[in-house]
Amino acid sequence: xxxxxxxxxxxxxxxxxKANQNVLASTQKQLEILNGELFEDGELPYxxxxxxxxxxxxxxxxxxxxxxxxxxxxxxxxCGHCHVDAGPDRKEIMTRETMEQCLAVIQxxxxxxxxLTGGAPEMNPHFRWFVEEASKAGIKDFIVxxxxxxxxxxxxxxxxxxxxxxxxxxxxxxxPHYTRGKTDKQRGDGVFDKSIKALQMxxxxxxxxxxxxxxxxxxxxxxxxxxxxxxxxxxxDFKKALKEDFDIDFHNLFAIxxxxxxxxxxxxxxxxxxEDYMYSLVEAYNPAAVENVMCTNTISxxxxxWLYDCDFNQMLDLKVASKxxxxxxxxxxxxxxxxxxxSQHCYGCTAGAGSSCQGSVA
Numbered sequence: 001x002x003x004x005x006x007x008x009x010x011x012x013x014x015x016x017x018k019a020n021q022n023v024l025a026s027t028q029k030q031l032e033i034l035n036g037e038l039f040e041d042g043e044l045p046y047x048x049x050x051x052x053x054x055x056x057x058x059x060x061x062x063x064x065x066x067x068x069x070x071x072x073x074x075x076x077x078x079c080g081h082c083h084v085d086a087g088p089d090r091k092e093i094m095t096r097e098t099m100e101q102c103l104a105v106i107q108x109x110x111x112x113x114x115x116l117t118g119g120a121p122e123m124n125p126h127f128r129w130f131v132e133e134a135s136k137a138g139i140k141d142f143i144v145x146x147x148x149x150x151x152x153x154x155x156x157x158x159x160x161x162x163x164x165x166x167x168x169x170x171x172x173x174x175x176p177h178y179t180r181g182k183t184d185k186q187r188g189d190g191v192f193d194k195s196i197k198a199l200q201m202x203x204x205x206x207x208x209x210x211x212x213x214x215x216x217x218x219x220x221x222x223x224x225x226x227x228x229x230x231x232x233x234x235x236x237d238f239k240k241a242l243k244e245d246f247d248i249d250f251h252n253l254f255a256i257x258x259x260x261x262x263x264x265x266x267x268x269x270x271x272x273x274x275e276d277y278m279y280s281l282v283e284a285y286n287p288a289a290v291e292n293v294m295c296t297n298t299i300s301x302x303x304x305x306w307l308y309d310c311d312f313n314q315m316l317d318l319k320v321a322s323k324x325x326x327x328x329x330x331x332x333x334x335x336x337x338x339x340x341x342x343s344q345h346c347y348g349c350t351a352g353a354g355s356s357c358q359g360s361v362a
Contacts, residue, residue, distance in 0.1 A: 116143065152198055174195075
C-alpha cells in the first residue's frame with residue numbers, strides 16, 4: 001500500500017463513515033460487497049452452504065444466556081477497525097423510554113449476562129441511571145464494555161472506576177496491544193498512555209486482582225488484515241508485559257476477529273486486502289466454532305430498541321427473523337423459534353478458534 005493511501009485512511013478515520021458521507025455508511029452497500037462476485041461467481045462458498053454441509057443450516061438459537069444492549073454509537077474515539085462506525089459525531093443514543101423497555105425484559109428474562117456496549121456506553125446521558133436500575137435485577141454477570149480512555153476524557157468520568165465497583169460491574173476493556181505503537185496505530189495517538197492510566201485506576205479500586213471478585217478483562221483485535229493468534233498465548237504475553245512494565249493486573253484476554261463490516265471493511269478495500277482477507281476467513285472456517293457462535297445464545301438490542309441475533313448483524317441492519325422484532329414486543333417463546341440471520345461476515349466468527357464478544361469459542 002502506498003503512503004498516500006495510508007495517509008488518506010488516517011485522515012478519513014478522524015470522522016465516522018457517516019459523517020464523511022462514505023458509501024460504506026450504507027448497510028445495503030456493505031451487504032452488496034459481502035455478497036458480491038467472490039461468492040456470486042462461486043469462487044468462495046456462501047456461508048449458508050458451508051454450514052449446511054455440517055447439518056447446521058438453518059442455524060437455530062439455544063437457550064438465551066446474554067442480553068447485549070447497545071446504548072448508543074457516540075464515542076470519544078474514532079478507531080480504524082470499528083464495526084460500529086462509532087465516534088463523537090454519532091448522535092444515535094438510547095432514550096430513557098427505550099431503556100425502561102429493556103429493564104422490563106431484563107427483570108423477566110432467563111439470561112444470566114447483561115452486556116452494555118456502544119460506542120462508549122458511558123457517554124449516554126442516562127447511562128448511570130440505567131446501570132443503577134439494571135443492577136437491581138440480580139443478573140449474575142453485568143458487563144460494561146469500556147474503551148478505557150473515556151475515564152480520562154473528561155473529569156465527569158474520572159469516578160467511573162468507583163461507580164463500576166459500587167455496582168459490581170464486570171469491566172471489559174479494549175486494549176489492542178501491550179505496546180504503544182500498535183495500540184495508537186489502531187485507535188489514535190495517545191490512546192495507549194491513557195489506557196494504561198485508566199487500567200491503573202481500575203486496579204487501584206480493586207479491579208483485576210488475581211483472586212478478586214471485581215472482574216477486569218481485556219479485548220484484543222488485530223491491527224491489520226490478519227486473524228488473531230492463539231488467545232491463551234496472547235493472554236500470557238499481555239499479562240507478562242503489562243505487569244512488568246506498568247504493574248497492571250487483569251483477569252482474561254478475549255481475542256476477537258475483525259469482521260469485514262463498516263470501517264474495517266473500508267480499510268480492507270482501500271488497502272487492497274479485501275479478497276485476501278475473505279479467503280483467509282473461509283479457509284480458516286472451523287465447524288466446531290459454529291456450535292458456540294454468540295448468536296445462538298445472545299440477543300442484541302440496538303439504541304432504538306430493535307432486536308438482532310448479534311452485534312454484527314445490528315451494524316448491518318439484519319433484524320431478527322421473528323414477529324418480535326422490537327424490545328417492546330419481546331417474547332422468549334417467539335424468539336426461540338426463529339432462524340438466525342446469516343451472511344458472509346459470519347465467517348469471521350467461525351474462523352480458527354472462533355470469535356465472539358467473549359473471545360474464542362472453540
